[in-house]
Amino acid sequence: SWGYEATNGPSKWGASFPIANGDRQSPIDIVPGNASHDPGLKPLKLKYDPSTCLEILNNGHSFQVTFADDTDSSTLTDGPISGTYRLKQFHFHWGATDDRGSEHTVQGAKFPAELHLVHWNTKYASFGEAVNKPDGLAVVGVFLKIGNENAHLQKLIDKFSVITNAKTQTTFVDFNPATLLPGCLDYWTYLGSLTTPPLYESVTWIVLKHQITVSSAQMAKFRTLLFSSNGEAPCCMENNYRPPQPLKGRVVRASFK
């Protein structure tokens, strides 16, 4: 099945998932000079309740933290979207070295990692219903840059020894995802897709301009996770990012001047 190796990686996905060559694929290279400031864009409104945090798991593609989404406890409203979107999970993409790993790039610049906070539109009955609708999902992307150790990320890293192998999980409670956001929520926004198969064109992307920090030692801990399951030949979880895709005439809007 699909992965991130030369044999089953992004350049091969189109064979099984033709939408890989569609008109609103993600990620993209964001060129700030080409983005148009839209004064009609509202500030992002993120309301997260740490008590909705459920578990942390290795899904074989990344590690993710999953949230209870049966009520409007953790939501995204305003920003470029209309209505209410509920937080379902967050996860990361990263490289084998600190010079790459993000999915979106900024004028060609790559970051060592990128956080995705995945929200689904409550006009649909569930995440599963929303995941393939054109206005089904809203994903907030946050770039990580190398700097001081991040104490909030460390809470996730401390659980890695228990979720080293693919398809493993463990309890993870009372974590506030807002601690992983920069102080300023200025953003770029555009219409795109999931960045892994099935590559559904269902995502309103909201990519923050400001980054959060992670230390190089902490990035090295990300790379101790495995793509492989227990008993298989160990394969380090790294370079789990899709490169930028053609813009195909899409407009990227900026919430800031």
Ligand SMILES: Cc1cc(C(C)C)[n+](CCc2cnc[nH]2)c(C(C)C)c1
């Ligand atoms: C149904 C499905 C939905 C998603 C995202 C939108 C949570 N994802 C993650 C795709 C994605 C990750 N980052 C951006 N898109 C998958 C992966 C785990 C196969 C399957």
Ligand SMILES: [Zn+2]
């Ligand atoms: Zn992602």
